[in-house]
Amino acid sequence: MATVTLIEYEDASPEVKAVYDDILAVRRTEHINNFWKALAQNPKTLKRTWASMKEVMAEGEIDLLTKEMLYIAVSVANNCDYCIHSHTASAFAKGMTPGQYEELLAVIGMAHETNGLSSGLKVPVDQCYLK
């Protein structure tokens, strides 16, 4: 249960509605997901966060699916329940194959393991990596 009331489209102020409309248009969906409905309690944060999201998650030198997989990787490491679910769904919607998902998880697991080992052993960074 959220710490704030989720704001549905029909209850939204014009300012919030404008952001919702942009989300629906940019994402070509008919669903405003709960993250935005929770942020909508704070229209300024909603606007700023959506503007950043739109800029950062746009097609660029990294393709959209890869960006979703990177998002999953960070969200697993930070253990954000909501973000894991929503970005895994997004990645599948963008065409992630079961094989890619399997490899994604294997890389995430492996990285966690060597993160733990490197930090535990306090491995010094090789000189050649420092420029």
Place this chain on the structure above:
Amino acid sequence: MATVTLIEYEDASPEVKAVYDDILAVRRTEHINNFWKALAQNPKTLKRTWASMKEVMAEGEIDLLTKEMLYIAVSVANNCDYCIHSHTASAFAKGMTPGQYEELLAVIGMAHETNGLSSGLKVPVDQCYLK
């Protein structure tokens, strides 16, 4: 400074040398990086970890550069100093462009921000994401 002595190639036991040789061959490099030299104190862990790494980080349905970028994403979220440096170097060695690196960092930053917001607001997962 590592909590163990790094084992150089010339000081390695035959068992460790065999792993080192495989690393050099598979990665087509002449450099054994410090992570493996630290793990080498424990030949069993060295062998197991390298075998996993070789399997997980092989070309598959996800390409090698993307895997390195995913590794960076996890390592930043876990704040593993060594892994951030070594995998950033690897990603550049595998052809990551400055533009890709910029976008990678932007996605990592954005994911951290919305991870924090979602967790703070305890946003409930949308029903449509749960199947």
Place this chain on the structure above:
Amino acid sequence: MATVTLIEYEDASPEVKAVYDDILAVRRTEHINNFWKALAQNPKTLKRTWASMKEVMAEGEIDLLTKEMLYIAVSVANNCDYCIHSHTASAFAKGMTPGQYEELLAVIGMAHETNGLSSGLKVPVDQCYLK
């Protein structure tokens, strides 16, 4: 579901009851929250933790509401479900306004983002910050 049985007031030993009574008195509430009921399995930890909590969360040079907001900030970063819910409720009970809550979340989100960016870029600390 907790890994231990929660100990209700009426089932508590005199030693635990004494701590419960102090919690009720200091906090001027009639509700012992689940955290203490779970800790009560271990009276020594219950006593020590409550004594620390009482000392640390007392009015001081930082006011009570700010302390609750700091607690939320740490709990979000550590993603502690229970602590986020309980300290958000406490902060509202201590008079946190919707506007303050919005700003709190915005700062938390922003800090997460720049934490990720700084760690990813391995930004060296400015000399002027080191004294």
Place this chain on the structure above:
Amino acid sequence: MATVTLIEYEDASPEVKAVYDDILAVRRTEHINNFWKALAQNPKTLKRTWASMKEVMAEGEIDLLTKEMLYIAVSVANNCDYCIHSHTASAFAKGMTPGQYEELLAVIGMAHETNGLSSGLKVPVDQCYLK
């Protein structure tokens, strides 16, 4: 050592210089700190991040010093070396007293402890906190 070259004021493009000038003006300082010099490799991220920072860290219903203390709290929990140093320096520059710093650290430590205890015990959230 950063993974990118820090861009000094005199080497900056007009686009980057414009952000630097705004930072200097808003913060009334003559020092561009390394975080921005590292971000400057990516002018778009620099601009977006500074715009967000300016909005989020402005005086509001939460005062500036409290915002810096919240930033420290998150940065310690995320263990961001750079951010801990820079925001601790900023908090002192904004008037944080030694007594406030002591209490801030005590709250941060306490929150970490109970975060660990609550997560370990999987304490269920009290019904009264869920609305």
Place this chain on the structure above:
Amino acid sequence: MATVTLIEYEDASPEVKAVYDDILAVRRTEHINNFWKALAQNPKTLKRTWASMKEVMAEGEIDLLTKEMLYIAVSVANNCDYCIHSHTASAFAKGMTPGQYEELLAVIGMAHETNGLSSGLKVPVDQCYLK
């Protein structure tokens, strides 16, 4: 709800069944827990992870119960819901006493607290610890 379908024993491929059979034999149980049923979507990861688990969690210079307690400690710090529940159950099944569990949690809580304090204060490592 898992992001993948859990694979039950009767629906498993021969390759997966072989791993399941080994789990049942090594652990002398009749229960395949959900972690393996989720991993089974990816037989390669299932096999590799189980092989590692069997090697790492075998009796050695550290006894089995201590290994389970170490697993709990890491899982609490990483806040992995599933792992906290499953390894706490395993530790009790391996004979962990209520008194040991209480001390385990106390150590975990204490470590979290001093982790936060040390990181916040940026305490420099004593020379004598560095070799």
Place this chain on the structure above:
Amino acid sequence: MATVTLIEYEDASPEVKAVYDDILAVRRTEHINNFWKALAQNPKTLKRTWASMKEVMAEGEIDLLTKEMLYIAVSVANNCDYCIHSHTASAFAKGMTPGQYEELLAVIGMAHETNGLSSGLKVPVDQCYLK
């Protein structure tokens, strides 16, 4: 470099000296490590933290060496540089063998990996673990 000045024994107030003396006596050492010298800026936190540490890290149903290994496990997961170094040194001082250290690291690495996998797959907790 610490954010506070470390307080040496000879510069300590009587209140701080009393804690230092107790540390030296309880630990049978002639070395006050930097953690306490940093905490000493805040005598109240110093006293409270040392009192807790003495209670929690005393011989109990879990032996001293195991407690140090648990401390290392948490500190690696939280990536606390200072704590990893100091508790690894303490564990060796308390008799940790190279073989135990190797197994400790292997368990830590393994736990990190399955923490990541479980969180990524959102594996539901088995009913049998919930009681």
